[in-house]
Amino acid sequence: MFARINSMGLYGIESYMIGVEVDYGNGMPKIDVVGLPDAAVNESRNRVKSAMKNSGYSFPTSHITINLSPADVRKEGPLYDLPILVAIMKAGHILNCETDDCAFIGELSLDGYVRHINGALPMVIRAKKSGIKRVFVPLSNALESSVVDGIEVYAVETVKEMIGHLTGESPISPVTFDAAKEIANRPPMPDFRDVMGQQEARYALEVAAAGGHNILMVGPPGSGKSMLAKRLPSILPDMSFEESLRTTELYSIAGVLPEGVSLITERPFRSPHHTVSTAGLSGGGAVPKPGEISLAHNGVLFLDELPEFSRQAMEVLRQPIEDNIITISRASGSITYPCSAMIVCAMNPCPCGYYGHPKRQCTCPSGAAQRYLARISGPMLDRMDIHIEVPPVDFEKLSSKVQGECSADIRARVNKARKIQQERLKGTGISCNAKMDSAMTKKYCNPTPKAMQMLEQVFERLDFSARAYDKVLKVARTIADLDGSETIEASHIAQAVQFRSLDRKLWRS
Numbered sequence: 466m467f468a469r470i471n472s473m474g475l476y477g478i479e480s481y482m483i484g485v486e487v488d489y490g491n492g493m494p495k496i497d498v499v500g501l502p503d504a505a506v507n508e509s510r511n512r513v514k515s516a517m518k519n520s521g522y523s524f525p526t527s528h529i530t531i532n533l534s535p536a537d538v539r540k541e542g543p544l545y546d547l548p549i550l551v552a553i554m555k556a557g558h559i560l561n562c563e564t565d566d567c568a569f570i571g572e573l574s575l576d577g578y579v580r581h582i583n584g585a586l587p588m589v590i591r592a593k594k595s596g597i598k599r600v601f602v603p604l605s606n607a608l609e610s611s612v613v614d615g616i617e618v619y620a621v622e623t624v625k626e627m628i629g630h631l632t633g634e635s636p637i638s639p640v641t642f643d644a645a646k647e648i649a650n651r652p653p654m655p656d657f658r659d660v661m662g663q664q665e666a667r668y669a670l671e672v673a674a675a676g677g678h679n680i681l682m683v684g685p686p687g688s689g690k691s692m693l694a695k696r697l698p699s700i701l702p703d704m705s706f707e708e709s710l711r712t713t714e715l716y717s718i719a720g721v722l723p724e725g726v727s728l729i730t731e732r733p734f735r736s737p738h739h740t741v742s743t744a745g746l747s748g749g750g751a752v753p754k755p756g757e758i759s760l761a762h763n764g765v766l767f768l769d770e771l772p773e774f775s776r777q778a779m780e781v782l783r784q785p786i787e788d789n790i791i792t793i794s795r796a797s798g799s800i801t802y803p804c805s806a807m808i809v810c811a812m813n814p815c816p817c818g819y820y821g822h823p824k825r826q827c828t829c830p831s832g833a834a835q836r837y838l839a840r841i842s843g844p845m846l847d848r849m850d851i852h853i854e855v856p857p858v859d860f861e862k863l864s865s866k867v868q869g870e871c872s873a874d875i876r877a878r879v880n881k882a883r884k885i886q887q888e889r890l891k892g893t894g895i896s897c898n899a900k901m902d903s904a905m906t907k908k909y910c911n912p913t914p915k916a917m918q919m920l921e922q923v924f925e926r927l928d929f930s931a932r933a934y935d936k937v938l939k940v941a942r943t944i945a946d947l948d949g950s951e952t953i954e955a956s957h958i959a960q961a962v963q964f965r966s967l968d969r970k971l972w973r974s
Contacts, residue, residue, distance in 0.1 A: 468555035471568040471597060472548035473588035474540060477753065477800030478714060480584070480591035482568075484534040485545060487552040492528035500533030503541045512543070512573045513550045520577035520624040525557045541752060544582045547571035547601065550624065551631075562631045566598040571606075577624040581605040583720040586713055589613045599639075601627060608727035609717055611642040612710065642727060654699040654731065658871040659692075662862035666693055669853045669964055671875055674700045675882040676943030677897035678936075679786065679808040679848060681771070683966065684855030685825070686818045690811035693855070694736075694767045697809060699872035701732045701764070702883040708763045711803065715762055719755045733764035735806075739773040747781045753793040753800045758785055761806035771810040772840040779845055782808070786848045789900070805900070810849065813837075822857065838967075850899060850936045851964040882946040898939045898946070910938040912953040919955050927968050937961045 466489040474483045496510040510531075514524050531549055533540045548569040554560035570588055572580040585606035592600050593616040600618055602610045607620030617639040621627040629635035660667060666682065670693060673680040682690045704712075713729045716722040722729075737746060737757045748756030758766055768774060785791040789805040814820040815834040820827040827834070846852070887896050889909060895901060901909065912920060924934060941953045941961040950957070 466556045466558070468552045470548045470552040470555065470564060471592075472545055473568060473570055473591055474538065475542075475544075475584040475588060475718070476538075476798070478587060478718060478755075478802060480588045481538070482591065482595050483538075483540065483545070483548075484532075485548040485552045486532040486534060487549070487556040488530045488532075489525065489556055490528040490530060494526045494528065496529045496531065498531045498533070500531075500536045501539045502533060503539065505543045506533070506540050506545055509543065509546050509549050509573075512546050512575060513553065515575040516546070516573040516577045516624055517550060517554070519575060520628075522554065522559060522624075522628075525553070525559075527557075529553065529556075542582070543572035543580075544570045546573035547579060547621075547627075551627075554628070560628060560631060562633075564631070566596075568592045568597045568600045571601070571603045571621070573624070579603045579621050579623060579627070584718040585610050586612070586710075586717040589616065589618065590714075592616060605724075607640045608642075608725065609713060609722055611640040612713070612728045614642075654872070655692075655696045656699060656872045657696050657875060658868045660689060660696065660869050661865060662858040663689055663693065663855060666853060666855045667869070667875075669851055670697055671700065671879060672940060672943050672947065672964070673697075673807065673809075673851055674702070674875075675879045675947055676850075676886070676939065677807055677899035678850035678940060678943065679810075679899070681810040681812070681846070681849040681852040681967070682855045683812055683814055683852065685822050685857055686813060688855045688857050690855050691767075691769055694765070694769070694809050694811060695734065696872065697765055697767075697807075698732050698734045700875040700879050701807075702876075702880050704730060704732055704763060712763050715755045715759055715802065719760060721760065733761055734767065735761040735765070736767040736769060739768075739770050741774070741778060743775070743778050743781045746778050747785070747791055748793050748800075748802055751795075753795060755802050756791070758782060758791060758804040758806060759802040762803050764806055766806045766808050768808070768810045771812040772837055776840070776842070780842065783844055783848065807899075808849070811855075812841075824857070846967055847930055847932045847936075850940055852967045853964055854966055878947060882943065885946045885949075886943075898943045901939060903935065906935050906938055910942045910953060912938070912941070912958060913955065916941075916953050916955040916958045919958050923958075923962050927962075927965075929968065933965065933968060937965065940964055 468487050470485045472483045472485050473480050498507050517524050551569055572582055574580055581603050585602050586609045589600055589610045590613055593613055601621050604620045604622040610618045619637055620640050630637045684690055709728050709730050735757050746757050748759055785804045790801050791804045792799050792801045815827055815829045815837050817828045819825040820834040886898055941957040944957045944960050945953050
């Protein structure tokens with residue numbers, strides 16, 4: 466007696482089809498699991514046996530061989546419990562129904578309940594691409610799985626409920642995705658109207674949001690750096706469905722998708738503490754999971770108190786910032802995760818925080834400010850498109866009853882500028898100015914003769930690196946897009962240079 470059931474496996478962000486085969490043989494009652502199973506898969510035999518018994522079904526007393534194909538791919542985790550149970554019941558004719566177009570994923574508890582698994586969304590996407598028509602997932606994974614169009618997703622809470630549906634005794638309805646409801650249930654985000662003063666910093670963040678630029682804010686404690694950063698997602702461009710799907714996949718794999726959320730429709734904001742390890746930031750583990758930079762994909766990675774991060778943690782970000790992907794290598798193979806995120810950093814000008822403060826005296830010893838800044842490597846600073854001062858706010862602005870411009874109005878301008886960029890870069894696979902390579906920068910960032918003359922003077926005077934030169938051109942292109950200008954004028958170059966505070970050696974004077 467033989468049966469084969471479809472299931473899925475997961476390695477990194479890539480999913481693949483797994484065939485769960487069961488054969489009944491002669492001999493003493495025994496269960497053998499083959500096909501490179503790990504310890505969690507081997508233990509499935511005990512969970513499946515107890516789940517069947519406690520769901521009211523008798524477990525066969527035969528020599529059972531369970532094969533997970535392809536046999537040369539290592540199988541990890543408890544997600545094969547459900548397909549193993551179905552295969553055993555089909556091979557023993559306890560269950561008689563057609564399952565060739567079905568796939569099953571889920572962990573079982575001993576009492577027959579189907580438990581949550583990580584990575585359901587990418588597995589359902591793979592099932593659809595492989596021609597599967599129906600997929601059975603745990604109830605807690607139903608919402609995320611339902612966003613995949615063109616496949617029926619059935620949420621099962623218990624083994625008995627699933628068997629009842631398969632036999633036709635008590636059919637259950639497939640789960641449907643309601644995009645309008647998902648958008649309506651978005652939690653409110655912090656708004657820029659709450660920010661008093663800081664006009665230059667607000668505009669710098671608007672430029673950064675419009676062009677997808679990395680930004681570093683330098684200022685004393687209490688000047689509002691963190692407050693500004695936390696409001697950045699409220700002005701970022703609207704997410705496309707593809708961006709939402711890709712981001713949700715990463716959260717599903719990492720097991721951090723919020724309860725009750727089927728699709729992430731607002732750009733993520735990740736803010737790891739400065740004690741985070743390199744593995745926590747970049748991703749890792751025995752079975753590598755996405756790190757903070759990947760969980761910020763299509764959103765914002767905020768590094769507060771940047772000099773307090775370990776040098777190793779900061780340096781691990783250098784290549785991902787450039788390539789928008791991060792590769793984690795292990796003995797079993799390499800996994801690549803996407804990590805196209807805006808890097809937003811904040812720091813004090815010195816250890817005490819008051820170097821250059823107009824009213825408070827810095828208590829640091831001579832040269833401390835320079836040494837504090839030196840904790841950040843030159844290549845890391847070079848990868849920040851914008852660095853600005855965030856000065857303390859005076860009493861008059863703090864006590865003003867007049868609210869600042871709201872995030873919705875700023876976001877409208879950002880969306881308009883981003884659409885200009887998308888139209889300009891159509892067919893390149895890039896959607897914002899910050900991601901342009903050198904060839905694209907030369908093609909699309911053409912200053913007027915007057916603007917080029919200004920840029921040449923600045924380049925010589927400030928000793929810009931080649932990367933800083935490109936950054937200034939890209940930021941100037943974004944400022945021009947916000948102004949609705951086809952050409953990069955001298956005023957746009959001047960503003961972009963003003964956004965390079967550290968290159969102007971403000972903190973070394």
